[in-house]
Amino acid sequence: MQYILQNPGTVLKLTLEHIQISLISVAVSIVIGVVIGIILTRIKILQGPVLGLAGVLYTIPSLALFAMLIPFFGLGLKPTVFALILYSQLAIIRNTVSGIETIDPSIIEVAEGMGMTGWQKLFLVELPLGLPVIMAGVRMVTVMAIGVATIASYISAGGLGDLIFLGMQTVDLNVIFAGALPLIILALGADRILVLLQRKLERWREDLPSTGLVKEG
Amino acid sequence: MLQYILTHQAEFMVLLRQHVILTCSAIGLATSIGIPLAILASRIPFLERPVLLLGNLGQTIPSLVILALCIPFLGIGFAPSLAALFLRAILPILMNTFTGIKNVEHGIIEAARGMGMTENQILWKVQIPLTVPVMIAGLRTAVVQAVSLATLAAFAGGGSLGDLIQQGIMMVDQERLMTGAVSTAALALLADFIIGLLQQWLTPQGLKISA
Numbered sequence: 001m002q003y004i005l006q007n008p009g010t011v012l013k014l015t016l017e018h019i020q021i022s023l024i025s026v027a028v029s030i031v032i033g034v035v036i037g038i039i040l041t042r043i044k045i046l047q048g049p050v051l052g053l054a055g056v057l058y059t060i061p062s063l064a065l066f067a068m069l070i071p072f073f074g075l076g077l078k079p080t081v082f083a084l085i086l087y088s089q090l091a092i093i094r095n096t097v098s099g100i101e102t103i104d105p106s107i108i109e110v111a112e113g114m115g116m117t118g119w120q121k122l123f124l125v126e127l128p129l130g131l132p133v134i135m136a137g138v139r140m141v142t143v144m145a146i147g148v149a150t151i152a153s154y155i156s157a158g159g160l161g162d163l164i165f166l167g168m169q170t171v172d173l174n175v176i177f178a179g180a181l182p183l184i185i186l187a188l189g190a191d192r193i194l195v196l197l198q199r200k201l202e203r204w205r206e207d208l209p210s211t212g213l214v215k216e217g
Numbered sequence: 218m219l220q221y222i223l224t225h226q227a228e229f230m231v232l233l234r235q236h237v238i239l240t241c242s243a244i245g246l247a248t249s250i251g252i253p254l255a256i257l258a259s260r261i262p263f264l265e266r267p268v269l270l271l272g273n274l275g276q277t278i279p280s281l282v283i284l285a286l287c288i289p290f291l292g293i294g295f296a297p298s299l300a301a302l303f304l305r306a307i308l309p310i311l312m313n314t315f316t317g318i319k320n321v322e323h324g325i326i327e328a329a330r331g332m333g334m335t336e337n338q339i340l341w342k343v344q345i346p347l348t349v350p351v352m353i354a355g356l357r358t359a360v361v362q363a364v365s366l367a368t369l370a371a372f373a374g375g376g377s378l379g380d381l382i383q384q385g386i387m388m389v390d391q392e393r394l395m396t397g398a399v400s401t402a403a404l405a406l407l408a409d410f411i412i413g414l415l416q417q418w419l420t421p422q423g424l425k426i427s428a
Contacts, residue, residue: 059409060402061365067382067398071391147279151369155386164285168372173289180282187277 003178015182018159022145025081029088029141037096054090062148066155080152088141095137099130132201139194146187221396236377239367243302244360251307255314272312280305280366284373298375305366306359313355317348346421353416360412364405
């Protein structure tokens with residue numbers, strides 16, 4: 001606690017940096033991942049290979065991925081955000097696909113029967129109904145990004161990892177704690193907020209009136 | 218990269234071996250403690266909420282933080298690295314086993330009870346076999362996370378392939394950097410692949426048919 005009380009400015013600055021890194025990566029990841037996910041629901045043959053590739057990327061240890069990106073991006077924010085985006089794709093793409101594909105087929109039929117165009121069906125039916133599942137993916141990705149961004153301090157990305165590394169080098173529990181406490185609060189806080197949002201969306205999805213059509217198959 | 222490995226063969230093999238030993242011993246410990254603990258906890262009703270809470274809490278803590286927090290207490294070297302890997306790995310194993318046992322369909326347990334099975338028989342012959350796929354999925358997460366955290370053990374003096382990455386970054390030596398990065402990535406993918414095979418092999422026949 002001592003270090004935080006003595007250097008509130010530093011801790012705050014690093015916390016804001018950390019939030020910035022995580023937010024940028026998560027925001028970009030969502031846009032890319034959801035678009036790829038939607039494409040995969042249209043071209044189903046690509047599902048296996050794309051999800052497989054995302055799975056391989058996800059398995060690579062973070063320090064190794066950062067290291068591999070250094071020759072291309074140098075040090076700092078760029079390789080960090082790029083790595084976080086690569087890691088996020090598995091969860092976002094997979095959840096977008098399953099969110100859209102688990103929608104009651106009769107609802108899709110109704111949308112088509114009403115004469116909706118492909119885009120209308122996507123924006124008025126599929127995406128809103130798939131949202132709770134997509135949110136679950138966003139939640140995983142956010143907690144992951146906050147954690148992995150810690151390691152990115154080692155490649156000069158800044159953020160709360162700076163304090164963790166400093167504390168590890170000087171074996172100073174105070175400094176480690178000054179990094180760990182805001183990190184844990186950040187991760188738990190983000191997780192809680194997104195859980196609440198997800199539950200709200202789920203309830204909303206369940207409350208939708210059933211179409212009463214007989215499901216085929 | 219191959220050249221680097223060939224010219225630094227002895228050093229590379231030591232790091233590789235340490236990386237594997239670190240990961241395997243952490244996974245071994247986490248499995249042998251996590252699974253019995255989860256089975257035990259699943260038998261005691263009032264433990265459900267605390268276990269779930271602890272599991273969710275623990276999984277949001279970044280790996281590097283766990284490693285860093287082990288250093289002031291255990292010094293640097295193998296001990297804090299092993300402790301951190303163990304703590305990281307036990308959660309997915311414990312949580313998956315626990316929720317797997319808890320989520321076995323109620324009707325199946327009732328059918329078993331109706332057949333006259335004792336509670337112990339239900340646990341060993343119904344609940345646990347049905348939980349195996351979920352359990353192995355947890356093991357898979359644990360192994361991938363452990364290989365990844367073992368890379369970071371380089372920062373705690375644990376000695377692993379992460380050392381090559383760390384040195385490569387510090388010395389701006391791209392050969393060394395890429396050797397470390399590619400070999401850890403390959404190790405993680407290989408571990409994931411092996412557990413995938415294990416998963417197929419250990420899944421009870423009955424589950425494969427219904428799925």
